[in-house]
Amino acid sequence: MPERIYNFSPGPGTMPQEVLAQAAKDIVNFNDKGIGLIEMSHRSKEFMAVTDEAESLLRELLDIPANYKVLFMQGGASSQFAFVPMNLLAPGQTATYLNTGVWAKKAIKEAELFGDIKVAYSSADSTYNHVPKDSDYTVDPASEFLYLVSNNTIYGTQFHEFPKTDKMLVCDMSSDILSRPLDISRFGIIFAGAQKNMGPAGVTIAIVREDLLNRAPATVPTMFRYKTHADKGSMFNTPPCFGIYCVGLVLKWLKKQGGVKGMEKLNQEKAALLYAAIDSSEFYRGHAQVDSRSPMNVTFNLPTPELEAQFVKEATTVGLDGLKGHRSVGGCRASIYNAFPKQGVIDLVAFMQEFEKKNS
């Protein structure tokens, strides 16, 4: 086993090594203040500075306009599936959803508790192997918003362009936030669990347009209102301090890599290597349709399930870990988020070629 393995896990995913080293130091003694980071009051000057820096880096890196709030929340993206319709839909109001995978489907289920939900498109019949083009569906004109999942982790698909519509977009970006530049002004709400591209599990970031903060009906509990968290700078209650701190470190690292543009370039390079390896072989078959391919999660099959199991097992023994596909798709999946090193992709491609030679 090498000193550090290559971790292809879909999430929690690999993190920059320098972030881990810094966190290890600060956990015991933050800034040499004689107190560990995770023991500090969230209202201390020191921790408020940590939160402020994380927010300002995110604003800078994603070019977030001033009329959007950045919230550090808890509960994962799965809680946002309920937060969004609770905050945006009064009874009888309509929203349009695109069903491009399990996470979209789960979001639809929660939204149906609160409003009249139109599912304008579903790729379920093709095991979610693609995302739709604008011309493939119609957004109900009564819709308050169009909801989509930008990157579908399980199937390895991504919207390369966001839908063009006069409705505001609401988007689950859990598995590709910060991987490419965005025009935030087209979105009402963007949310993302941190544990794929931003940090550890336990903190969820929501970017919410200010004018949407006052729409929640009076029946929504305090903690489930975006406004509660926006009004108190994510400090209405004790926030997930360690998670916020780590997100800040990851963002600092990301800025040094050239920001989201630098990341986009690197992500495209990594993905191109892997997709080229798949396309140049009869042994490996990509799951996602070519024009929907994700640069974050690369899904592929081998000739038989037995070979797939053997592939995953042998890869693990040489330090290429976490390549098993999701049970709903089978096969293999290489998750190569922002922090995943290019060398790991190069090593995987070499392993794939060797494995093919031995087994075809």
Place this chain on the structure above:
Amino acid sequence: MPERIYNFSPGPGTMPQEVLAQAAKDIVNFNDKGIGLIEMSHRSKEFMAVTDEAESLLRELLDIPANYKVLFMQGGASSQFAFVPMNLLAPGQTATYLNTGVWAKKAIKEAELFGDIKVAYSSADSTYNHVPKDSDYTVDPASEFLYLVSNNTIYGTQFHEFPKTDKMLVCDMSSDILSRPLDISRFGIIFAGAQKNMGPAGVTIAIVREDLLNRAPATVPTMFRYKTHADKGSMFNTPPCFGIYCVGLVLKWLKKQGGVKGMEKLNQEKAALLYAAIDSSEFYRGHAQVDSRSPMNVTFNLPTPELEAQFVKEATTVGLDGLKGHRSVGGCRASIYNAFPKQGVIDLVAFMQEFEKKNS
């Protein structure tokens, strides 16, 4: 500044130093597996073992009966203020609450969204300086449960005995869980944010009697149902992995200290030292009534607000940190949770005596 300060913060609170040291190691390389703890899939064998161990230690230390589920959740105790009535009260059903401080009051506000809430007692008029005796109030006979906050962090009060009633108890134990033995069978639900007595911010523990899991009305979103989390062993979605891991380490440490009985003895010793210092002086005045005094949070005043500010400031310079009282009570507060070392209390008492000599 000493190498490690004494951290009297009310939460996030001080943690055992050996827990911090272990976490620092595992964050970079968990069990020498070449992968950091916070990068590992929550569904990996290794992380499942972490969660299982944390749960089984909690069961052992609190002697939790088999018909209770232990859930690792997110959102803090503040989210539980809504979870409890959402899961336990159908429209028109009744519950009785005891208003012993800000956190009880906030819980009452959320409960009123879901049921008919009777506030049987309030100590608001005396700045919450005590908790009621059983004879001070009546539980509405139609109540589904009696809700209380076992320890009131801000005011330094604690229920030394839990109410005797034929109703099940629902209890917010955020600031004194694991500080003393409990008869769990008297409770329907116990919940607690981890960041005072169990670990870092970002994980909330709920102990829920199994027969209560099916009571949530169909209108409650998936993520806000206890059953969702119970059915999937707290892995319905990505849990707050780092928090769960740290709770496990704290529980291991706690077991070595003699478990909750060992903790109770130590906590009583620490609190006795501090209350004796207050009672033996005319300079310091305790905020809480003597028979409601908390062994976790010791609140006291000095002759003037100016002296209080000076006290807090001078204490900080000698490494006694976080002694400022909550703005709603003023004065000083020493939070001396499980992990707070006895030597820190001894040092504080010495500092108090010296400060009194110089300033009275």
